[in-house]
Amino acid sequence: MQRAAGRLVGLMGTIGLVATGCFSSRAPAPALPTANSPKADSSTIELLIATRLWNTTEPCGCTSTPLGDVARIAALLKSSPDRSLLLDAGGLRYEPKVLSASKLPQARLKADFIEKTWQELSAVVMVQSEDLRGEQGLAELTATKRLVANLRGLPEGTTTPREVRTLLGVKLGIVGITDPSGPWPAGVQVSDPETALGEQLAALRGEGVESVIVLTGMPREKTRRLARKFPDVKLWVAGANDKVEEGVELPEILGGALLVTPGHKGERLFHISLHPSATGSLVWRFVATPQQRQRQLSVLRERVSAAEKLLAGLQQETAADPAFIKTQQAELQNLREQISQLSQAPSHPEVDGYVTAELQAITRSLPRDPAIRKKLDALDQQIGQANLKALDGPPPDTLPGSPRYVGNTNCLGACHFHEAAHKLWQTTQHSRAHRTLVEVGKELSYDCVGCHSTAFDTPAGSNLYTINKWQQATTPPVGVGPDMRHVGCEVCHGPGSLHVAAPGKVKIPTQRPDENTCLGCHTKEHSDTFEWKAYARGILGEGHGAATRQTLGEGPTGRELRQAARKQAAEHQ
Helix, strand or coil, X not given: CHHHHHHHHHHHHHCCCCCCCCCECCCCCCCCCCCCCCCCCCCCEEEEEECCCCCCCCCCCXXXXXXXXXXXXXXXXXXXXXXXXXXXXXXXXXXXXXXXXXXXXXXXXXXXXXXXXXXXXCCEEECCHHHHCXXXXXHHCCCCCEECCCEXXXXXXXXXXXXXXXXXXXXXXXXXXXXXXXXXXXXXXXXCHHHHHHHHHHHHHHCCCCEEEEEECCXXXXXXXXXXXXXXXXXXXXXXXXXXXXXXXXXXXXXXXXXXXXXXXXXXXXXXXXXXXXXXXXXXXXXXXXXXXXXXXXXXXXXXXXXXXXXXXXXXXXCCCHHHHHHHHHHHHHHHHHHHHHHHCCCECCCCCEEEEEEEECCCCCCCCHHHHHHHHHHHHHHHHHHHHCCCCCCCCCCCCCCCCCCHHHHHHHCCXXXXXXXXXXXXXXXXXXXXXXXXXXXXXXXXXXXXXXXXXXXXCECHHHHHHHHHCCCCCCCCCCCCECCCHHHHHCCCHHHHHCCCCCCCCCCCCCHHHHCXXXXXXXXXXXXXXXXXXXCCECCECHHHHHHHCCCCCHHHHHHHHHHHHHHHC
């Protein structure tokens, strides 16, 4: 972890510095609206850079600060269409993981929607290996001509090695270079990135291109190594990082070039503002604001503290690898040097032509494009129908003698002891989990329903077919199993059939669920305020773990943590 952090913060060495070493007292303002930034003047060129949307059209809405939304990205681009450009470094359609046949229709519909929207916005879109996963990937590579210079064997007319876009009279050349490691479908050949890029740069020079941007389907380190061999390229986009660490919001400076890493799923796009010189030419000198510098200094100091603790622990271990210790020491020294350089650097250059940049979170404070928003609502309905069509009945049954899921009603009917527990459950968010999806039209979405229902996609549990039957029925439907809507008893305590059949002899599978039981759904991505004791306070009480509730002591509940976090997020947006 520290090794990765050290590489990522290598960007900090010259933050706030410009190539010429000149500085100013006036802070530039990004053009596209952010939470804290006004618009720039009409001479500024705006680049929004995305990667790995993985068919994510909008956030789930469960976190305190939901991020991402194709409609908000569209609104940003449409606010200044003559001087804005969306660059997508690939991974648009599918995640690298294999999808089941039942879940593929939803992913395909969402991917198609993003592609059509990107077409409408005249985006430049690159190819990564996950875009070509399986036969469907090759077959679907037709909606948008993709950018890639070092692939062969793709359907004719579906790719182009480079593009030239002219904004405010400035020619920008964009080249796509993907990762040779793939994996790639049969029949697709990948060529050497250096050779392919060299050929495209020569061609762009012949076309009178002023500045070159390279989108890569590579991690940051691979992109950095390639960048060092082509100093004439002005902007590099590392499109395949496994993780974008929070706090790394500024570009890395490589000589006279910039290297950026956007976030995934459309949550954080890199926003670059190009402020041309008085003559109209681009000058790739990066400028950091005082606020950006202070935030990054805080991040660096935290990483220094973590690195020092790691080294202290390693030095106490006799079996620790000396080479690894040496590497960590070098990275710690690098971090300290970055802090020193950044602390001494003035914030603003007095220059004619410069670049501002930030990793911009796509928050709810940003406007939505109304036309795209309307299409997204229609998409939800289309997805629901497609998902139901892919299913023709309940999930398979369990093996004979194995425990089955029975639903809350049967748990309650089997034992009067559970009446108090049921009353308490009815006061919790768990009892309304599925209803919250119905209210926003997401009740048939695979992105959501698994954590808003009981025993989803498990043998003798629930699936979209059974949940929909219960949702549409006025009386209990026949032949579809118990009502598994909402987060019921068995999510935490396990399948209850054997206990229900003999409550005095057979105990429930999980008597005392612990934190790990919750973490399947209460992930950082979907439940950013989750804290075990607080959330336990909200679901324990009379008839349901009253003794355990007392041991937790006084403090906030999970609901209170969520409310406080959302209030704070709203105030800062």
